Amino acid sequence: MSDLERAGSLAERCAAGERAALARAISVVEDRRPGFRELLAQVAARGCRGHRTGITGPPGAGKSTLAAALARHWRGAGEEVAIVAVDPTSPYSGGALLGDRVRMAPLQLDRGVFIRSMATRGAGGGLAEAVHDVIDLMEGSGFGRVLLETVGVGQTELGVAAAADTVVLVLTPESGDEVQAMKAGLAEVADVFVVNKSDRPGARALARQLRDAVGLGRRRQGGGLDAAAAGDGTLARTPSGPAAVTTVGERAGALAEEAGAPGWIPPVLAAVATTGEGIAAVAGAIEDHRRGLAGSGALEARRIARAQARIRAAVRAALEAHLGRVAGGGGFAEAARMVAGGRETVYEAAQRLLAAGGILSGDEEP
């Protein structure tokens, strides 16, 4: 069987809902095995699209537990859910401990849920390189809901923003998260904030600080809030219990404007993922955000931005592979010795290698 034929039959089995075929297809794509491009092309040709929810946050915030709780919620509504959970690869051994399933045990025998653990394998951004492709496969296998759980992130792992339609940022009280999250970027990519473990002291304060920090702190009163733009669900939900610390803030200004649907106000919601408290509200906010994106054309804009990032990454990888072939490991090693010995600058070496690879002519600036 040729790579193309094999890819074709695997794609068909995926589309038919064969779980073992999806599992194998994911491995083919993840390992970049022969035929993976054909496989992705076959799956893409089917044009299935779902909604991609990214869940990110610091280690221990409860991302896996929240993912499991959301999956249960959607299962209750009859939807099929695929989950990709990413954990870091050790830079020393190349191995990885993928432990997110421990928190998802109640979903393990539900045939409407498919969970796959992935290691980062050296990719930055809190995700694995093949994660987009894996989600494509899941959607191509009929999953309309995909949850993408990132590694426990710090301050700069923002890959999830490009990978998801809706980004949920999970934070916890008593951890200084509010300051950490505001430092760089993380809060800027969040479409929905979840204060998890909100039965612990400090939840209310964290929610308030979050709203302040993203410029959402103004009280919901007077005519300031554009109710229509906020989406009906967000305003209609009346928080109770632990969810009482949540209110929907005001306009987040240009920041939210760029990141999401026009007029979208990232809500700050309280939850206790282990008990399921507040999960319906989180799912509701995700749904509101999805509707807002779809209704405004922002969804298409996000998908175009995502495609652009993926194309760039693919071009970069191909260029590197091409240069690797032309220069060989030896070419790079030789250049490295030259640079380290002070006989050449990094930029001269790069230009020389690019010229050798036929990507630049000798005198062209990179």
Place this chain on the structure above:
Amino acid sequence: MTSTHRRIRVLVAKPGLDGHDRGARVIVSAFRDAGFEVVYTGLHQTPEAIVEAALQEDADVVALSILSGAHMTLLPRVKGLLDESGLGDVLVTGGGIIPETDADSLHSVGIGRLFGPGTHTGDAVAYIREWFASSGRAST
């Protein structure tokens, strides 16, 4: 030069009711340090849940830790379910308190090596590497 570096994926699970997962945790760390991608599913797993997880994760190896004495039931059950799911080529191995004679009869139903107390983790790693290299899975 596409990087088709094939990682060995090992599902480590504790079937049954015993709550002693220290051994499982030690072996999980050893496997990770050996460069394996280790999916750990936690305590109290049913054979059905283990096999479903192995299927979804496309595991090469299922490594089970059993200290409860129920190995004669649980191990063949996992192996049988794997076979039924079309995963007959997945290695089932494990460790725990498993008498020699029991191990022999388990081998006869297709279970791989079983490691008892005092095993050097390196032996389990080497066993999996050798099995993987000779299994043909490396080129799938």
